Amino acid sequence: MTYRVHVRVMPRTGLLDPQGQAVEHALSALGFAEAGAVRIGRAIQLDLAATSRSDAEARARQMCDKLLANPVTEDYLLEVEES
C-alpha cells in the first residue's frame, strides 16, 4: 500500500517566530487585522510504501524524529492518508 503523509513542522511554542511576526504585521497592514497568533513552519508531503496505516505512521514518526523536525526548536504533527 502507498500512503501519503503530510507533516506540519512548527516552531515550538514560546520560541520567537520572527517570520510569523512579520507576516502578522503585513496582514494587518493589508486590512486583515482580525488575524493573530501567526506562526510559520514547514509543510512536508511524502509518499510512503507500508503494510498498514499504523505502520506508515510509525515510520513517518521516525523520519520526523530523525530528520524532518528539529527536536530542539520544533514540534510536528502527522497526518496519514491512503493514496
Added chain:
Amino acid sequence: MTYRVHVRVMPRTGLLDPQGQAVEHALSALGFAEAGAVRIGRAIQLDLAATSRSDAEARARQMCDKLLANPVTEDYLLEVEES
C-alpha cells in the same frame, strides 16, 4: 468566534523542488528508502476572528491570494477549525 486556520502552501507540481529532493536523498541515506515524492512547502497557522466558519474561510482565502502564496509557483490548501 475565533477560528484556527491552517494553510499548506506547496510548490506547484512539476516544479523542481531541490529542497524536497535533498530531503528525499537524506531519508534514503538514513534507511527510509520507502519514502518518495517528497515535497516541501510552508505551513502557516493563524487565529482568526470571524462570524462563521465560511466567513473565516473566505477571509483566509483572500489572505492566501494576496500574500501567503505566490500564484505563479505555489498552490495552497486551507483547513479551518473552531478554537
Added chain:
Amino acid sequence: MTGSAVAGSPEASAFPGERPVTPEAVREHNLNELEYGRILELLGRAPTMTELGVFSALWSEHCSYKHSRPVLRTFPTTGPQVVQGPGENAGVLRLPGGWAVAFKIESHNHPSAVEPYQGAATGVGGILRDVFTMGARPVALLNSLRFGPLDHPRNRYLFAGVVRGVGDYGNCVGVPTLGGEVAFAPGYTGNPLVNAMCVGLLRESDLIRAAAEGVGNVLLAVGARTGRDGIHGASFASEELSEKSEARRPQVQVGDPFTEKLLLEASLELITSGLIVAIQDMGAAGLTSSSAEMAARGGVGVEIDTGLVPTREEGMTPYEILLSESQERMLVVATPTRVAEVQRVCEKWELSATPIGRVTDDGIFRVKHHGLTVAAIPGQRLVDDCPIYHPEARESEEARSRRSAVPPLPPKVDLQNALELLLDSPNIASKRWVYEQYDSTVQASTVLGPGGDAGVLRVPGTDFGLAVTVDCNARLVALDPYEGGKAAVAEAARNVACTGARPLGITDCLNFGNPEKPDVFFQFREACRGIAEACAAFDTPVTGGNVSFYNESPTGAIDPTPAIGMVGLLERVERRVPSHFAAPGDDVLILGTTRGELGGSAYWAEIRDFVGGRVPSVDLEAERRLQEFLVAAAGRGLLRSAHDAAEGGLLVALAEAAIGGPYAASGVGAVLDLERYAPRVALEGLLYGEDAGRVVLSADPADGAALAELARAHAVPLFRAGRTGGSALELRAASRVLSWDVEALRRPYFEAIPRRMQHADAERSAGE
C-alpha cells in the same frame, strides 16, 4: 579583597509563588559555598530567589571572569592608538582623520553545540550589538570555527548548521564577512567552537560609553519583546556540556536579523544625534547584566520595574524577565526630557522604546514588579565582589612527553605525493565552501575578500583601509601553550602585514577547558603569557576579548584555542597586496629563515599520523622586522603578492600562491631553485616544516634591487627562488626535481570540503 564596607542591604520580598532559596537551589544556580557566603555577608540577609538568579548570572564565569581576571591583567592594553581598552562593549583604536575602529570577538560555543544554526546566528547578532552600541557602524564580520573531523556525520551537521547560521544573520543585517578560519580536530567533537568577530567604524567624537549617569535619568527597553528564551544562558556558558545540557534545550534563543538591522539603524541614529546618555546590549544575562554593569560603570544605582518590560508571553516572573536572553534588545539611558524624541526615532524604525526604570542615587540595584521590591542589592558589590580564584596550574605529564616524542610511523606517501594529500585535508584546503555562503561584498567596500591572508576594506571617503584577520593554530597551543600563544599573535600580525597593513591591536577569544583542572589552567596561563609578550613586541595592545572556559564534553577538553582577532591600518588602500601570484614572469622570493622544524606540523599530523614534537619557537624581534619590511615594501608598491607560510609549511604556501584566488580562471606556475636555500635542512623539513616568520613574495624583477636593499635595511633574510610562469610548480632542491601540475593541485584544494559536505544539511541525527 574588596567590599569590607558596611554589609547590609534594603529588604526585598519573595515574589508570590516563588520557590524558597534552599541549598539545592543555590547549587542549581552554580554558586558554591564561598560565593553564597559572600552573598549573605553582602546583603546582611538571605537573598530572594530573584536575587539568587541575579547573583548567579553576574557571578557566572562568563560575566565575572572569576578564574581569568588576574591573568588577563597581564596583557598590554595601552598605547597612543588606544581610544578604549578592555572593559567596554568593544575596544576602540584611533585611525587617521578623526576616524576610529571598534572591534570585538565573542564566543557562542555552547549554544551552537545544542542548536548550531540559532547558536551561531545569535552569536553574530550579539557581537554586532557590542560594536554598534559603541556608536560604530559595523563594516566587517569574521568568524573562527572549530569542529570534530568531517568523517563524522554529526560534525558535518554542526559545521553546516553553524556556517548557515553565521551567514544568514550577517547577510541579512548587511555586514560583509571578510575572513575567518575553520579547523577540524578530534578534541572538538561534541564541543565545537563558534567565535564571531565584528569590526565597526566611527568618528572618534561619536564614541559613547555604556555608563549610566545622571540621577533621575530614564532607562528604556528598546527592540524585541522579552520572552522565556535563553534563561540561564550565561551560567550555561560556564559549565561543561553533559547529558544535563540536553534538558536545557527549550531555552534556545532564536535570532531575528531583520529586527537587528532596524535596531542597528535606530541605535546609530540615537547616538549620533546625541539623544541618549548611554546604551548597552542586553546580551548574556540580559537585562540583569546590562543594567547592573551600566550602573556600576556610572557609579550610580538603578531601579527597574519588571512589570513595565514588554514581554512576549503572559505571566512572566521578575526572575524570568531579568534573566531572559531574548535577542535584539537594548537598554538605553536618556534624560527625561529626551524620552519622547528617543521614542520617535525608534518608532520610525518600527521599534518600541519603553521606559522601565530610572537612575538612582543610592547605589542600589533595585528591582520592583508592579511596586513590590523583589531585589535590592548594593550595585557596585554585585558587579565587583564575586570571589576571584587563582587555580593551580600544572602541566600534565602527558603533554610534556608528547613534546619530546617523535613520529613512530613512516610517511604514508612520499614527499611528492604528500602535497596533494595536504591540500585535500580540510584544515588546509580552500574554505571557499564556507565563505561563499557569507556575503563578502555588501557595503561595496571590500578590497580583498576572503580567500587570502587577511580581508581588506576601504574606509569610504578616505585613502586608507583596514586589514582584518582572526588566527590560531590550536595544535601548536596544545603542544606548547606559551609558544602557541605567541604564534597565534604572530600569525595574525603576519597575515595583516602581508596585505601591506600595519598591525594596530588585537581582540582575543580564549577558548579553553575547565579552569579548575590544573593542566587546563596551565594552558590558559601560559598561552596568555605568550600572547602578552607577542602583543608587547608588536605594539598591538589587547583592546578586549572574551574568555570561554568549560569547553569540555564527555570525550574530554578541547585543544586550547586562543583565537586572535587583529586589525591593521593600510595607509593607502590601493596599495593592498593580494596573496596569490599575479602573472608569469615575476620574481618569487622567500622571506625569513627556514630551519625545517616539523614539530606540531600538519605534515606530521596528516602524513605520519602524529601530533607531537617540539613546536617552532617564534622569534618576536625577527617577526617584527618582517612585518615592518612588508609594510614598507607594500607602501612603495614593490610587491605583486605576499603569502605567509603557516600550516603545511613553505611548499603549501607556494602551492597556494600558484593555485590562485578562488575565482581565478587558472593558476600561475613557477620554476624555483632551492638548491642553495637552507642547504643544511633536510628536504622533508624544508618543504613541510612550519618555522614561523616566513613569507612567499612575488615582485616585478625590475624591483629586485630595491627589495634586496629594503630587506638588508630591515635585517630580514630574503632569498630569490625563481620566476613565476608555466603550468607547473617546479622545484629543484637537494639534487632532486619535484614538479606538480597546478591544475592537478587546484582540484583537491577546492573540492576537499564540498566533497565531504555534499549532503550535510540533512545529517543531524545520523550520528547521534
Added chain:
Amino acid sequence: MLNVAVVRFPGSNCDFDTLRAAETVGANAYVVWHGDTDLRQADAVILPGGFSYGDYLRSGAIARFSPVMQAVQRHAADGGAVLGICNGFQILCEAHLLPGVLMRNAGLHFVSKPVDVTVERTDTPFTGDYAVGQRLRLPVAHGDGRFLAAADTLRMLEAEGRVVLRYVADTEGSPYQPNPNGSAAHIAGIRNAGGNVVGIMPHPERAADPVLGLADGRGFFTSMAAGKPQPSTAKVLSR
C-alpha cells in the same frame, strides 16, 4: 541633473552602496522611505538589494505592499526607468512589474561570489553604455536567485528579447561555475515589455570602483546618467 530615487524598505541593506554609486556618475541620488508616496521628480528609481522585511515568507512578498510601491507602479507605467537589484528584482517580480519568480538557489545555499554574465540588451536605460555580448564580472550575493517562469513566459521572454543579462554557461569541468543558482536559461536579468523596468540579480553597485578590483558594474550607472539608447515607449530622461 538626473534625479535618482533609491527606495529604502525596512531591511534594505544596499541602499547606501547604490546611492554612492549613483552619485559617482553625477546623479542627484536620494533615499525615498518605504512609507512615502512621492518619488520627488525621480527620473530613475532603484530598488536596492537587501532583505526587506527579513525576506520572511518570500523574498519581496511583503515589501511589495509598501505605500511607495504604488508610486513606483505609476512611474513605471509612465515609462519611467526602474532598476531592481537583487532584492529589488525579487520585489519587482512579486509586484508583477516583471514576470516570473526568484526561487531558492538550486544548491540550497546562499551564494556570494563574482560571476560572469553577458549583456544581451543595450536598449534599456541601464545598459546603454555596454555592447551586446559584452562579458562582465559582477558580484552576486543571494539565497533566492533562481529565476523561474512558466514555460510560455520563458519562451516569450526569449522571443521578445527581454533577457538583459545571462550567466555565462558553466565551464565544463571547472570547479568554478558561473551560474550560481540554477536559474532557467541562465537568466540573470530581464526587462519588461516596455524595456524601462529592469531586474537583475548581480550587484553592479558593488563593482563600480576600480579600488574594489571589479569595475564592470559602473556601466549601469553611467548608462542611467547618460539617458542613452531609449526603448521606444520610455520617456526621455532629463539630463
